[in-house]
Structures are given as C-alpha cells and as structure tokens.
Amino acid sequence: MSNAHPIPFRAILRHVLLIAGAAVMLAPFIWMISTASKPQTEIFSSELHLIPHQFALAENLREAFAKANLLRFLLNGVIVTVSIFVLQVMVALPAAYALAKLRFVGRETLFALVLFGILIPPQATAVPVFLLLHKAGLLDSYAALVLPFTISVFGIFLMRQFFKTVPDDLVDAARMDGISEFGIVWRVMLPAAIPAVTAFGIFSVVAHWNDYFWPLIVLNSEHLRTPPLAVAHFRNNEAGTSYGPLMAAAMVIIAPLVIAFLFAQRRFIEGITLTGIK
C-alpha cells in the first residue's frame, strides 16, 4: 500500500527542502571559512566567489594570532568554564543529595527557593552582584568571572531529581558500611549520577564559554578576556579593515565547542536542551 507512486517524489521533496534550509543555516560558517581563506584583495571585491583564487588561510591565521593573544584568551575560556563547572558540582551535589535523601527542618523551604531561583534570569541580578564585587574589590579578576556562577540552582534541581531515582537501599547499605553522609555524596551518589553530571557539564560549559554579557561587565584588563570578548574587541579595533584575520579569529574561537559537538552530538544536544526544562 505504501509502496505506491508518490513516495520517491516526496522523499526527493523532503531532501530538497531540508538542503535548502541547511544552506541558510550553514551559510555563515561557509562564508566565514571562505573569507578567512582569502587574501585582502579578494575580500574587497564585489565579485562573489566562495573558493579563493589564492589561499591565504595560513596568513590570516598568523595575523589573527599576532594581533590578538588568542591562545591566552582560549586558555582564559578554559580556566573560567572549568572552574565554574567544578565549583558548581562541589556546591550543588551535596545540597542535591540532602534535598533528595535526608530529612531536615527547612528542606521544603529550601527546595521551594531553588525552584524560585531557576526563574530568575541572569541579567536581573547583574547590578547588585556587580556592586557586591566592587565592594569586595574583586572586579576585573578571574574571581569576578567565576564566583557569581558557583551557585547553580538549576544544577541543584537537576541533580536532586536524579538522586530521587537512586534506590534508598544503596544509601542505607553505604551507611551500614560506615561511610559518612559526606562520603556517600562523592563515593556513592556521584558515580551513580555520571550521565546527569555530564549533561549538566555540557550545558554549563557551553553557556559560560559563549557568555558575553557578564565578562563584558566585570572585565577591564586585556589579559583576562574570555573568547567572546576577544572577538568583540578584535572587531572593534580592526573596524572594517581586516576581515580575513577577523574571520580567522572567529573560526578559532568557535572551533573547540563545534569540534567537540561534532564528535559527541547526541550528548551535546541532550545537555543543551536541558535548558528546555528550565
């Protein structure tokens, strides 16, 4: 029945439409790579061509790295995102375990506050947190980039939901073995929660690697710049003159996450759409 005539036509139409859409989605990426590979003279020509007549990718990359300390900025990105994630886990996991498995006065209140906290958009607390860091003399430092994000109420919520599904017997057995509550968090719960922690990690790292708003507010010094700030400054300094190196710099900045995504796309999609539950 379903082998009737319209099938091939519909399959072709599906691919035609999806490829047309994909071309639009990929256009900026292709244009970026193409421009990063062209010498100045070809970029400033009104004749459109995708494949450069003369390849200049190496020159553009060299110029990008010479004009901006891209390696340092990438390193800053790694330091900041990794510190944020590690601290988030250290703070959230114990709290999530207590909320999921222990009984204490104030538990419901605390959980209600966690749920409420999830609703607060990050821009809402920017002014007071900035003033706080100013008072503490911490502006323009790694601490300013990391500290405000050490608490992830979303992470607490996510891990608490996951811990709820871990059987109580496992926890009781660990107690009988003389493992402390603190030990249970790290030696029993964490190993059981690796998939959830991974998904949260991807969510957290992608969000903070790409964050522009907060670093823009708290940073002044060039040597502390995170990758998005670095691209923005590169663009402002070279306004309208050297598009080749600028596109090469953009390529370098997006490369780590895009490559990681291409290798583990299922996990990435899972991790990032976690925000869907937010």
Place this chain on the structure above:
Amino acid sequence: MSDGSITISAAIAPAGATRRAVQAHGSRRTYAAYALVTPAALLMLVMLLGPLAGVIALSFTDYQLGAPHLSWIGLANYQDLFADKVFWTALRNTLTYVVIVVPGAVVAGLAIALLIQSGTSLRSLYRTIYFLPVMATLIAMAVVWEFMLHPQFGLVNGLLRGAGLPAFAWLQDRNTALYALCAIGIWQAVGFNMVLFLAGLVSIPKQLYEAAEIDGASSGWARFRLVTWPMLGPVTTFVVVISGIRSFQVFDTVHVLTKGGPSKSTEVLIHTMYTEGFEFFRSGYAAAITVVFLVFVLLLTLVKSRLADRGVHYT
C-alpha cells in the same frame, strides 16, 4: 568492588539493627544535612536571592556607583523612566524583536522537525547541521553576520544584486537594522526549537496515525491536523514561552553590531540597562529598568508554570 561489600554487609545486618542504627544516627544525620546544604544556601542568598531583593530596593534609590551615600527617592526612577523616550523606544524594539523572532523560530523549528521526521534517511546529519548555530559562540557568529550583511562586499547583497534585486545597508540603515538582528536571532534559535519538537514528535504513539488513517485521514495534511498538531500542543506552548523569554534577553548581537543604533532603532531593554548601569553607573536607574524587564519575563514564566502545573513535562 566496594559495591560488592556494601551489598553483603546490608544482607547480613538484621532489619531491627538497621532501624535502631538509623534512629541513633538520626540527629547526626540532621547535622550532616545542614552541613551539606550550607554552602549552597549561603551562595544562593549572596549571589541570587539577596541581589534580587537588592535590585528591587535599589530601584527606589538614587544610588550611583562610587557615590558616598544613597537616598530613598521612592518612585522617582520609574517616573524618569516612563518620561524617557529612549525607554519607550527600547521597550517597543524589544517587543518587536520578540513578536518577530518567536513565531519565526517556532514555525521554522516545527517545519524542520516535521521534515526530518517524515523520512528516515540522513536524519542525524540534518539535525546536526540545524543545531550547529545553537552551539557556535553567538558573538563570533554575529561578527560573521555583520560581514555577510556588508553593504558592498557582503554575501547577502551580492546575492540580491545577482538576482537583480535592490541591496540594503542592513545594519547601518534604521529601517532594516532591527529586522537584520531578528534574522540572526531566528537563525540562532531554530535548531534549539527543532530539537524540542523532534522529542515531542517521537513521543506521539504510532497507533494514533494508524487509527486516523482507518478513519480516512489519508493525506499528510489531514494527519498533521488531526493527530500531530493536537498532540504537539503542549510542546508548542512550551517552546513559544521559552523562545519568548530568551528573545526578551536579546543583548549580544545588539551590543557588538549596532550599540542600539542607528538613531536608537535597535535599542533594546537589556542594552539600555547595560548602558545606564555599567557605562554611566547610574545603578538605581538601571535597577528600575531591570525591574521592568523582570516583570515581563515573570509574566511569561507564569504562563509556563501554569502549564507545568497541569502536568505538562518534557525533556
């Protein structure tokens, strides 16, 4: 290895002894619970709930960064705000952005999800391609878009000229700048919505389509209208609200590409807040703008939590 020892010791411990042990350790466990939640509770207070209360309180003061004192000025910030033309421009632009990006990104996301799901070949390739913009650092891609929209050497005008159509100065023209930013916003959000719709489509039971076919719904459109659309209803509402909240927060592309210009045509709420709070350091005034922004976002969130209360959940 430790798993094994845990099970054995649990198996040999008599049930009564377990219960007694649990009681004896009850109070110590309560202490442990407080010790475990204290860091999180403190940080929540200092970095989240305190600042939230702070932003509301600040909005009633004349505080400026570095000023020796602050005084309570009641609603004066709000009066200034509502009398300021820039604020109304920013609000109108933000709403325009939301009203264009939300339907655009939701309809495109749904269409792509349906197309991908309607066949079996190359599914994951298409999904990867459409999801790519969600992953890529928006600031870097915004800079790429800026060059694509370059009046003389950009790809977009090049293609338009090639097709014999008029070209535009996109980001430099006050009549097109906001729409160009909307296009970038849609481009970036589509993949995210697509993934949520794909998850929704997969969860629709196959039997419903078979039943619809038996009832005479043979065309694709009839199946969509009778089964897919009603079954996706909750997902769709959810995606709309999420897209709405995210669009309200638009800032990155505005700040790096237009700085709210030309002539305030792309000024949006968070950008005004940023300028007042972190360039002019008028903290009290910026706090008042934040409160207005919060009201809009919380309204959207209310819609979402009302839906969640009705038992609508997805991942």
